[in-house]
Amino acid sequence: MFKLRDYQQETVDNIYQSMKQGNRRIIVQQPPRTGKTVIMAEIARKTTDKGNRVMFIIHRKEVLAQAKATFRKQDVNVNLATMGMVQTLTRRVNKLVEPQLILIDEAHHAISNSYRRIINAFPNAYILYFTATPIRTGHDQLDQIADDIIVGKSIKWLTQHHFLAPFHYYGLGDIDRSKLRKQNGDYSSQSMDEAINHQIYGHIIQQYQRLANGKQAVVYCHSIESAKKVSEQFKSIGVRAAEIDGNTEPQVRDRLVQEFRDQKLMILANVNLFTEGVDLPNVDCVIMARPTSSLALYLQFSMRCLNPRRGKTAIIIDHVDNFLNFGLPNNDRDWKQAIVTKDKRKSNSNDDTGPAIAQCNYCFGTFYRTDIHDSCCPLCGHELKTETKDYKIVNVDLQEIKENQAVEHRKKMIQQILNDQVMANVADKSPGQLHTLKELQAYAKLHGYSTGWAWHQFNNRRKKKW
Structure with missing residues (x-):
């Protein structure tokens, strides 16, 4: 069995306290990489120990397999547990045995009809919505399906207490953000093709060698073609790399992931994978080569490398200036306001997600302005010139930072x-x-x-x- 960390036990205690106060549909916010599956497994164990049934819902096969393994290790009575993908359970909803508790993972998706069909079928069940980012693109938010939210420890707190690795963040600006256009909640593939500088593939190699040479890295790409280009570029300099995407044969994908875990591969360039749930414990560097307008995706991308290890400092290399949308991963965020449907939010609420950040025009390091000492970059020590820009984040139209003579x-x-x-x-x-x-x-x-x-x-x- 897993022994819960103090902050995980605190979350469990807060959930039961909320239930005692009469809340039945509760959002549980926990940052990525902090073990929310373990928390769910512990709650499921307590539920089945009392002879009550539990249902676990997720939307990805890889995450489901890992969750089943965690539940078994936590001694959940599997005879009282229904665990499945939402796509399957929603089709079989009329044949499912009624649960007393429903656990929904990655619950920022739960407002969709497939989830609601299951939720509405069991009106007497307690429902816990687990997510790192309880916010959705568009108008409707999670307050429409929940009556309380439990907010976990902040990323800053988790880092200070060594549950997450510290990181250095670099923004490179290989993109013309004015060309980005949204489609189905995120930027369209065609607009990303037009916006991304074609020199990015060479720059990815240069910056990896400069900032993270020898570290295992995951590269997030916007298309299969771009992921293959990245993989080939790394291979051309003798770095073991592979491309992986949703069309990769399952057995090939599993083999490549295992080779990465075994440190036989240094680089995994991927498209729409390694965002939610999949366990890759030895990632020390993340390279973002695709923009996103989704805070959920951004945090999953950027925090993939924050599994802690003694003496580790993770490296996040942002070639597409996602930080202009969202600030740094450890920005403090008001999740209680985030779950409120927009036209119900407080009139004095705004979209400013955190303190002003600055960027060194020498090393391209990106950091909070409060971290500057003696007018020097806290990452490279270079004196910051007066033209260093001070950003208030979340304005997607801010001018991206251009490369200069530092190349x-x-x-x-x-x-x-x-x-x-x-x-x-x-x-x-x-x-x-x-x-x-x-x-x-x-x-x-x-x-x-x-x-x-x-x-x-x-x-x-x-x-x-x-």
Whole structure:
């Protein structure tokens, strides 16, 4: 059995408290990578231990298989559990045995007719809607099917307490966002084709080598053709990579995923996979090569690499400036307002999702303005010029950041890293992670800083110690 973490047990306790207050249809918000399936399994175990029936609903086969394994490990009485995909259960709803509790995973989908058919068939059941992002594109929100929401710990809190890995975020801007057009709730494939810079495939390789060389990475692409191009580009430099999409034969897909888990593959370029639920524990880097207008997808993309490990700092490389829509993954978000159908929201509510963020025009690192110290980029230490833009996020029409003269510098940087072991050791670190004068000097040389920069940094740290 799994032993629940303190924050998971707190969520379970809050759910039962809400039920005692008379709520029967409850949204349970938990960020990605925080074990909501374990929470559901524990609630299912408690339910079946009392002789009550439970139903678990999900919309993806891969997630269903993993959930069944988790429920078995948690000693759920499977004879009292119905577990299936919504597509199957909605067709068989008249033949299903009535449950006392319904658990719905990825419940931001649950307002659709296929889910409602099941919900309406069992009016006496308690229903728990689990989701990382209780918000939908369009007008109607989850307040139409729920009467309470339990909000989990924030991503910042989970990171501070080592349940999620810290990350560095880089925005590259290989896209003309003015060409993006929505279709069925997200950007159309044709508009993404037109918007994305065709040089992105080369840039993906360059930036991976610069920022995440040697790390296992998942690349999110907008089309099968683009995913195959990315995979071939990585193979051309000797990095083991594979392309995978919804048309990939199931046995081939399972084999490639297992090879990635076994670290036989370094890169998985995918289309519309590895968003919800699928377990890939050793991802250290995410590369976003497709834009999205969906906050749910953005958080699933960007947080895929945040499984913690001692000493790990994840790398998120955003080639399509998704951060202009949504801020950084750890923005604080008002989920209680998010579930309210738009014309019922408070009049003073707005769509500002978090604090102002800035971007270094040297390393393209993206960070909160409050993290800036001594007018220097917190990621690379480069002095931030006055033209560095300060963004208030969620304006999709903001001008994307253009690449500048740093492209040539990067090529030289990569060659220097290959030729100098000390530089290789400091290449993916921030100045705050450097300890010796030699490391600071290598970092200064790598980034083209003046010779006095390393001495200045080293002496300042010595003074602070005294």
